[in-house]
Structure formats: C-alpha cells, structure tokens
Amino acid sequence: MLTPTAPTTVRALIAPDKFKGSLTAAEVADALAAGLRSAGSGSGSVHCELLPLADGGDGSVDAAVASGFTRRSYTVAGPTGQPIRSSIAFDGFTAVVEVANTCGLGLLPDGTLDPLGASSRGFGEAVLFALSLKPARIVLALGGSASTDGGMGMLTALGYSFRDADGRQLYGNGRALAQIHTVHRTALPELADTELIVASDVHNPLLGTQGAPAVFGPQKGASPQDIAILEQGLEHFVAKLAEAGFADATVLVGHEGAGSAGGLGYACQLLGAKQVSGADYFLDLLDFNTRKDSCDVVITGEGSLDEQTLAGKLPAAVARRSGARPIIAVAGRSLLPKARWPEMAVTRVYALADYTNQDSAKDPGLSATLLRRIGRDIGASLL
Template identity: 50%
Template sequence: MSSAGHVLLATDKFKGSLTAAEATAHLAAGLRRAVPGLGIRTIPVADGGEGTVDAAVEAGFARVLTRATGPTGAPIEAEFAVRGDTAVIEVAEASGLRGLPRGEAAPLSASSYGTGELIRAALDAGCTRIILGLGGSACTDGGAGLVQALGARLLDADGEELPPGGAALARLARVDLTESVRIRELIVACDVDNPLLGPNGAAAVYGPQKGATAEDVALLDAALANWARVVTNSTTYTDFAQTPGAGAAGGIGFAALALLGARLEPGIDIVLDLADFPAKAAGARLIITGEGSLDRQSLRGKAPAGVARAAARSGVPVVAVAGVCTLTPAELEAAGFRAAYALADLEPDLDRCVLDAGPLLERLAAGLPVDTITGAAS
C-alpha cells in the first residue's frame, strides 16, 4: 500500500459501545497495524447531541466542570467547554436522560432549567458566543426551564410562577422577560427538523422516548401549544412553533428561536468548523467517518452525512464504518460515500458487536482496501 497522503478519521460515537474518541482510537490502531508508518489525523465528531462537548475539547477547548440542576431538580455535575469568548454546551449534560435519578422518567415535570444554568455559568465566565447542542434531553418543556434559569418569569393567571415541566405550561398566562439575561450570540446545533407541535412535534415524536404515555403526549402537545401562543402574543409576535428544529430537545429549539434570538445550524457543520476540518483534510488521501447505525436517519443531518459533504468540498474520497449499515449502495453513493463497512459483516451476533465493538473496529480498519478506494498505486 502506498503511504502517500494521510488518512483523516472523523467518526461519531458508536452509541452504547464507544465514544467518538474511542472509536477513532480503535480505527487508528487497526490502520497502523496494517500499514506501519501511515499518516493519520483525527477529529472525533458529534452532530450536536451527546459528545459535542467532548468534540470541542478535542478541538482545543477547555473543559469546565460545574454544578447544575438536573431534569427533576436534583443537583448534578455537568460540563461545558470554553475557548476564548465561545462556550459549547450540551442539553444532555444537565437536562439529559442520564440525569434522571434511578433512571425514572418524568415526562410531565422534567425541566431544562439546568441547561439554562450552564448558559448562565458560561456568560459569567465572560463568554459572549454560546453554541448549544440539542439532543438527549429528558424533558418536554419547550425550553421553559432554560429561560427561567436565565431570569424569565412564567406566570399563571394569578401571577404565580409556574412549577417545572411541560405539563404546567397549560396554565401559562404571561411571560415576563424584564430580568432576563441577554445573550449576544446563540448558535443552536440541531440535527432534526421537527416542529414544536403536532404529529411530528416534540411531544408526539420524542415524548414516548422520555416515558410519555399517549395521554401524556396529548397533554404535553396542548401545553406546548399554549406556551407557543403566549410567547408569540406577548413577546416576539412571530410564531416559531412550526419552524423546522423548534421541536428539538423537547422544544428547547423553540425557546432558543423565539426568546433568545438563536440561529439553528447543523450540529456536525459547527463541530467540523471548530475542529478546522478543511485544514486537517488538506492533502488527505481518504477520510473515514462513521457511527453505530448507518441508516436513513443518518442522512438527515447526522455526523457521517455532514462529514461526507465536507469531504466532497475538500475533494477527498470518504468511506463510512458502522456497527450496522442498512443503506443501499445507491443511497450511499448519493450521500457521497465511496463505500460503507459494518461490524455486523464480521460478527453477525449484534450483541457481540456491541460488546466487542473496539476490537472489531480494529479488525475492520486493518482490512480496509485503502488503495482501491483512493485509486493509489500499491
């Protein structure tokens, strides 16, 4: 195999098996075993969900550990990342499923308050540019808790402050932003296009994943509709409820747009920008990306598809590795991939794939036909 040109590894996590950094390390080990001396550069990536802070740290940000309020009110340790005047924050850190005590879901009362606390901590640290990664939330509160943590008051008809959670928004009568903290620049990293309301909205699509029953979904959707109506009528006069991405992270996308002046961008594009992808791709012979399951959902803003788009702009061929791949050759080609390779091709037992993902990924990497893919001379 020719050694001309380096290989760039830009993989997301293999959920349930490997973090993005671990997946990247196993890929590198397999490639080096097959081709000693091969030049390898790495960019562990994320699409705005879990792993976004880690990706920022890999890109040179400093990790900051703090205390915040978990989704059900219990204190929790959470992290964000800082470089200069920019902070990278994940909803999953303070308002995610991992923060549920004993893993017990609270679909009606879980809150995004802790995420607002992280934003406030970043602002107190001098950051003026906030990148907020949506994904992995345990709440369906439309971002109400987040804006409360930033100083907003959500009041019922009697002027009383609402308790936490999405269900309480059914009683919302007024939003008071008098004491609300302002954010100079808020960029929301989002990989879904769901609106806030309706059959494709935050409650209907993601509520069941957070423990919501059919009855809970109906209640939450109605409460979020009231939230959107009050916010629109009393503050922005612009209805963001049906904006693609407003339903992300239990509706936090809506609050970010309607109350915080955010702009939504694909999470993977933000991460690649932070990591200076064009510079690392320059001169590469091949880019390898991947995630646990490569499927049609991967083509809707997930990390591998974003890497493929960026690779095309750099003129470098790209292949994907995954635990399982259900995309057809035509779908892969249309998305910009030369090929895809799956751990399931080495180990048909999917449970073993999850348990042995690291060693299997090394085997897979060692067998990749790099010269054939790139057209390099052997």
Template identity: 40%
Template sequence: MNILIAPDKFRGSLEAAQVCRAVEEGVLLAFPDANVTSLPLADGGEGTSEILTRQAGGARISATVSDPLGRRVIADYGLSKDGETAFIEMAAASGLALLQSNERNPLLTSTFGTGELIKDALDRKVKKVILGIGGSATTEGGIGMAAALGCRFYDQNGQLLSPNGQSLSLIHSIDISDIDKRVDDTEFIVACDVTNPLYGSWGAAYVYGPQKGADPAMVEILDEGLKNLAKVASAAFGTDVSDEPGAGAAGGLGAGCMWFLHAVLKDGVSIVMEQSNMSSLVEQADLVITGEGKVDEQTLNGKVVKGLADLCGRYQVPLAVICGTLQITPEQCRDAGMTYAISVLNRPMNLETAQREAFVLVKDATFHLMRLFFSNRKG
C-alpha cells in the same frame, strides 16, 4: 499519504476517540509512514460538548444545578481555552437519563437546570454558547431555562407559574423585563438534529412525549400547552417560530431558544465541523475514514457520515466508511457520496461479542481497506 480519521462513536462499544485510535492503528499497521490526523466527531447529541471542548483546547467546568425535577445535581460543561465559548449539553442538567423510569413525567419536568448552566457560563464572561439539546426529559418549550435566566410566567390572575409542562396551558403573560441582560450580548448556537415543529401531530408532545413518560391524555395536554405558549410568546417577542424546523426539538426547547435566547438552530454535524476547521483538513487529505455503529437510512439524513460525504464530494477526496452494521444498498452508498463502505464484522457473532471485540474489529477492517486503497504503494 495524508489520512484523515473522523468517526462518530460506535454506540455501546467505542467512544469516538477510541474509534480514532483503532482506525489509526489499522492505518499504521498497513502503512507505518502514513501521516495521520485524528478528529473525533459527533452529530450534536451525547458527547458533543466533550469533543468540542477538546478541539478548543478547553477544560471541563462543574456546576451545581437543578435536575429535571428540581433536585440539586452536579453537571459539567466545556469552556474553550480562550474562555470565550461554552459548550453545553442540556442533557447534563435536564436529560432523561437523570430520571428513574418511574419518575418520567413531562408535566412536572423542567429545563431550569439548563438555564442555570447557561447562567454559570455567562458569569464566566463567555461570548458564545453552543448548546446541544438532545436527550431531554422535558416538554415545556424552554420556559424553565428562561425562568432560570430571569423570565417570569403568569396566569390570567397574575399568579406566578412554576416553569414546567403542566403550566403551559395556564400562561397568560410573560415578563421579560428581568431576563439576564448578558443574553443580548452573547451568541447562542443550538445543535439540533430534528426538524419537528413545536406543536401538532408532528410536534414535540405527540412525537417525543411518550418516550418521556407521557400517556395519551398527557400528550394532548402538553400539545395544547405548547400551542398556548406559542400564542403568548409570539405576541411578547413579535415573531412566531413554532413552525421553524427544530422548534419542537427537546420538548420545544428549540423554540424556546429562538424566543428567549435569540438563538440560531443548526444541525450538530455542521457545528462540529465548523469548529474543527474540517473543510481545510479534508482538502489536504488523500483519504478520509469515518464510521459509526450503524449505517442505515438515518445516516443518509444529516448524521456525521453524510455530512462528511458531502464535504469530501466538494473536494473530490475519497471517503471510506466503516461500521458495525451496514444497512444501506450499494446504490444508496454511491448516491450518498461514499466511496467505500463495509461492516467490521468478519464472522458470525452475537452483539455482545461484537461490542467486546469492537476495537480489534475496527483496526483489522481499517488495515484491509488501506491495503485496498493504496495497493500500489509499498508498506
């Protein structure tokens, strides 16, 4: 039998690669002769770059860049074995996790360091950049990233502006004459798992600004600033992308990538699956086993499990889902295309115990589901 293991991480307990190992142990405990293929997955957020790099047989690259407040830090990204594709997470340079809670202020933070990572990749002559934009500390429409690549932003008096959130409302003109010419020769694909527009009540500032340190007054300033950026950038580039799904992702970096990098935005699950040749692997499988820490209504809207369910449905391959917490109904499970879904928790336990025992719990749950699916086979 051919078993494909393709889980996301169990946040707080197991990385996706560890989940793969636990599931594989459970499969082989039930059927030692099973042919197992393991492929850690991600939805475009944290860990995506590392997974894509591993799948491409690549290596991790370190670069010294600016953090969200301009301090020099060492950030990593991935480079494929053939040197043609860079796998970058903006959070490595411009992420909220790089700041102390009292440092969070989207009026002051910038994506400049993300632009420096892109420039480092261009220096290595890559032809494609896959950029994950989750976990940002910024709300500045990607002007910091653009500035690192040579773009300049000026106020109405011709004064050069610092590329951060508080400058957005002051932008009067954009000079793209010195933007790195290699940008036009490079394919940019952005992993984006939200559909928010750039500004407005569902935009970057109102929806995500508060978690980045913005109080209500700051949110209004940032939203007006993003609206101003949209007006000026739309005139400069001849296109308004502010209402495109994902434009408001990462504090408007989604829109910035479309304007300054001519990038295409895709959901992270699709990108990871494309890079993994997932269709071919699913087609050859007798059973696909996936999972994540929590399966809930969010799972039904574009995360790893839903992406795999759609693919398995296309090839009529059963999909088994294991998770820490199962919070969807049997009807939702059926309608989403999941053949089988179960929590790994086998007794009452607190969160700390569940996280500590996660590996064994996943292995044991996998053993039982394998015996259920293939009960007519000798083990």
C-alpha cells in the same frame, strides 16, 4: 541492481460521530486508529489524525474539547432536579453548551423516563454559567433532551418567572405548563451582547402532528394521554407568553426547529437564537476543511448507516466535504446496499455486524475490539 522502494506513509483523517449507546466519537476514533497503526509494516505505515465529531447532539462538548476547546465544569440541576456535574467547552470566544450532558435522557435516575416531570432547567443553568465567561457566541447543542417543557425550565434559569394562579413560583417542566398564570421577565444584559446559535438538524415545529409532543414525546416515555397534556400545556405556554408581551411568541410556534429538544428550540428562538445545520456548523467549528486537506483518506462513520444518513447526517456531510480523496465509512450496521454507496460518495463501508454474530450495540468492549480489527483491515488495504 534494484533501488529499494521508500516506505509509504498514508495520512488518514479519522472523523467519526459516536456509536450511540456504545462508544463516544473519541472512543470510536481511538479504536480505529489503534487498528490502522497496527497494520504498518516495512512497506509503509498509516499516520492517523483524529477528529471526533458531533452534530449538535450528545457528544458536542466532548468533540469541541477534543479539537482544542477547554472543558469548564459546573454543577447543574439534572432532568429531574438532582444535582449533576456537567461541563461546557470554551475557547475564549465560543462556548458550546449541551442538552445531553445537562438534562438529557442519559441522566435520568435509573434510566426511568419522566415525560411530564423532566425539566430543561439544567440546560439554562449551563447557559448562565457560559454567559459568566463573557463569550461572543454560545452554541446551543439541543439533541438528547429528556423533557418536553418548551424550554420553560431553561427560561426560569435565565430570569423568567412563571407563577400559578396563587402566585406561587413554578418549576419548569411539562406538567407545569398548563398551570402558568403570569409570566415575568428579568432582562439579562449578557444575553443581548451574545450571539446564540442553535446547532440542530431537527426541523419540526413546536405543535401539531409533527410537533414536539407527538413526534418526540413517545421516545421520552409519553403515553397518548401524556402527549395530549403536553400539547395543551405548550399551547397554554405560548398563549401566556404572547399575553405577557412577547411579540414573536405565536409566530415562532411554526418555525423550523421550534420542536427540537422538547420545544427548547422554540425557547431558544424566543431568545433570538439563529438555527443552523448541526452537522455543517460543527464541521466548520472543528476546522474540518483544513484538517482534511493534509490527508490522503478520510474515515468517517456512525452507529447506523441508513436512509437518515443519506438525508444529511454527519457522515454524509463529511463525505460531501472530503473532495476527490477516498472516503471510507464505518458503522455498527449498514442498511445501505453497495449500489447506494455512491449517493454519499463513499468508496467502502465496513460494518461491525459483518464481523460478529453478537449484538455490539450495547457492548462497548466488543465494539472497540471490532473497530480495531476493522482499522487493521483498512490499514492493510491502504498500504
């Protein structure tokens, strides 16, 4: 007589990045998990552990909250000065503060780009709020900025005063950079006692052909004339900081990452921040290694799998850390032929574009439906 086979339980760690413009990382993970669970049968089931991820861009606060941090809300000035309700993540030791949910492109009124008028002030206000909680460390997630002000806006919120030739206080934005006549700093003791970490995988310098205005300005609506104004304004900004006694003001211009988030990387380095790989830092912060060790398979993904993914974006970092267990990637679209999957150690790629003729990139409902279908197909393949 045959002994009945015990049902199989497969443990899956679902650790995706966001599908930009469509779904947050948490929404991607939820949809995949729903599909995986629906694939269960008498022969087995899939146990899902969800770990929405971020790499220092938009969604960093949400990812930290999903992993156990507490959300703390606060009102800040949006990219064009309008008050917005934002939030940081805090676990009693580390605070995560994000550009995208304070002064990001997605917060511009009516989506109207404002390359010269947008400011990073709201990000500085969020950092100030984080400092009031007395963290040992603040993680500065710089992706998604609407401004190219070199961090002037952030610095005004943190005690820096920028005045024009008539002594009037300047509101930090790209247009105001060229108007700076004097710079004065009021020391914040809290900053001296707090470790600052910039989590970013952007390596551009502040100025030049690979700098913030030239490379990222067009994404923020900057015309060629605007780019020239911003480049000259940032040069003036640096010169005035050096004139005011900031010894590192000039040398930091060429540092890797100084051009991230419209030059916010430069201002953060001026404050003594250390830049680290956004993908790897967040994987450590969210305890990825411990979580994947208890799972049989890892499912990761992002909106588009392409050459940039192979260059070290989040799914590649996840795959690199996942060891010998099967790694499955899910994407809105995949530009990587099967022959190149081994380059990021994935065993299978599922793309929403293979399940529909419609464009799901701007359709959250369709994206979620397709992810559930893909989750069900992955589940069936595992059992």
